Structure formats: C-alpha cells, structure tokens
Amino acid sequence: MCPFLAVHTAVVSGSAHGHEAGQPPGFRWDDYVAWLIASHGSLAAVADKLASRRAWVDDSASIERALRRLRGRAHLDGGTWGLRCLAAFGLPGALNDRVRWLGAYHSRFTDLPVPLCEDLLRVWDRPPVSEAPDAQAWLALAHASCALRSARPTDAAGHLLRARAVVARCPPAARVELLLTEAFVASREARDRVDALLAEAGAALDAVEEVDERACLRARWIDQEAWQWNKGRRGPADPRAAEALYRSLADEGAPPFARCRRASGLAYCAWRLGRGDEAIAHARAAIAHAGDGGHLRLRAMSLQMLARVGQGDEATKASERARAIAAQLDDEALRLRFEGSPKAR
DSSP states (O other): OOGGGSOGGGGSTTOOOOOOTTOOOOOOHHHHHHHHHHHHSSHHHHHHHHHHHTTTSSOHHHHHHHHHHHGGGTTSOOHHHHHHHHHHHOOOHHHHHHHHHHHOTTSGGGGSOHHHHHHHHHHHSSTTGGGSHHHHHHHHHHHHHHHHHTTOHHHHHHHHHHHHHHGGGSOHHHHHHHHHHHHHHHHHHOGGGHHHHHHHHHHHGGGOOSHHHHHHHHHHHHHHHHHHHHTTTTSSOOHHHHHHHHHTSOOTTSOHHHHHHHHHHHHHHHHHTTOHHHHHHHHHHHHHHHHHHTOHHHHHHHHHHHHHHOOHHHHHHHHHHHHHHHHHTTOHHHHHHHTTOTTOO
16 A cells, blocks of 8 residues: 555554644654653653663653654754664654655555655654654655656756765665666766666665565666666677576566566567567566566556567557657656657666
C-alpha cells in the first residue's frame, strides 16, 4: 500500500492534534514529542535521556521545559533541542519508510503524476521531517527525480548537491540511490564521471540490507552498466556484453521492478543481435512484470520497447499506449524519450 494512504496519526500511538479544516496534513513537532513520550513513557523520561547523553550539562527540568515549547513549533524549525532530539532518537520508523519511498526511483512514487509528486513533497519537506539527515537526503532525491521527470536538469543538479551534503550520514541505500542518479545525469552531461560513479555504486550495493530494495538497486545498476556497452561508451558497442549483464540478474523470486528491468534489457539486446522473436517475447514479459508491480511509468517504457522491437499493429498500439501513459503522468522526460531525445530518462 502507498504509505500516504495511511493516516499520519497512526505514527503516534493514539495521538491526534485535530487539524483545522483546510490545513495541510503532515507530521508536526507536537506529533514528534507525542511519539517520544509514547516510546519512553513520559516527557520526564525523554528529558532525562537527553540530559544523560550530554553528561548532565543541562538539567532534566530545563530540557523538559524546552520540549514543552517544542510542541508548539508546528512546522517551524525545531531549534537546538529539536535537532538534539532528532540526533538522539531519529524519526519514527514509519516516517523513515515514507521519505525513503519518496526518494527511491524504483518505488511507486514515480508512478504518480509529477504535479501530485510535487504536492506530496511540499507536505513532507518541512520540519521536523526535513531536519533529520536521512530524510534530508531522501527528500532531496525525490525533488531531483521530479525535476528530471520534468526535464529540468539544472534544478535536479541543485537537489543532488543537497543530497550529497548529507548522504555520508545516511543508510547505504540512500548513497547508492544518489550515485545511480548522479551517474544517470553524468551519462548525458559529463561522461568521464560515469564509470567512477557506477563503480562506487556497485561497491556499495552489498551493504544495502533489505533484500528487495537491494535487488531493485542492483537491477538499476546493471541497467546503467549495460547502457554504457550498448551505446559504445567503453569502446565499440557490444550488445553481447550488455546481454550477459542482464542475464546475471535473478528472474525468479525477484521483485517485479527488477524482473521488468531485466526483461526489457534482454529485449533490446536480442533486437540488436537480430533475434527478433526473442526480443518481442522479452518485451511482452517486461510489460507483464511492470503491470504485476503496479509500475505505471515502467509499463510505459516497456510498451515503448515493444513498439521498438515489435512489428505491425502490435507495435503501433504499444507506442500509442506508452504515449498515453506519459501524457497522463505529465512526464516530460517520458515524452521526450518516446520522441527519441537523448536527454530523456
């Protein structure tokens, strides 16, 4: 289920602050303090833990008063004690999952229309969420994704710099996400940087703990590595080398996103190698995998692959369906991609 379908007060056990009509939803400082109390038993216990972390430089009573004031900060910056709380306790796990979902290119966030994605980011890119280092990286990556989908590379570059500034303090998945996005941008604008970025991403993959997330990231890494061979960026174009990379990905048991990337890549390689029927079969499989995972954007890309490798009425209809999806998603990058622009993602 999309994380945004859950009521945000579920993050705080039994807590609700009653938004006024028309007030945008989100996670506020009073929610955060309520979560701390639910996690540690009382406000006094939270203050005591903070005091002990600072070797009792500040007394518990003073910290408790600061936390009471923090409750009234809504979406303003949390000041010194807000940052100290985030450093000590982090964000609730459900919120970490939400911002991770926003920032991961292989999540279904990218299957939403770009304007809706930007609306969701406006809700969540605010304190206290935006003051946590992990969240800062994922939110910046989400903004970069929206900018790339809108064909605004300059804006994307600024967001990637924002992610780069904090990623050293973030989980390995955020680092790999950043490296893959930077490599994608560099492949269009600074080709001499691509190999180093992809090598760093590949070396960091094994540190990603969650199995499906690692599989999706690996599929994306392989896809970008194979692209270098298919496009002749490492000498003469070599679709056989690219095909071997795609075949190294697991098929059975892998998440639909990864299976779709594998099948789509094999379709292109088979087509380049003159195996037309095999290419069509792989393209059809890619469309099915994208549908199984609910990946609408990836489905459009797979349909366009079928339009490329297929023939006759099937190819024509596949292209029409792909373009219709791109229009529904307000996705300028897909539109450009389907028109053959080398700048599209």
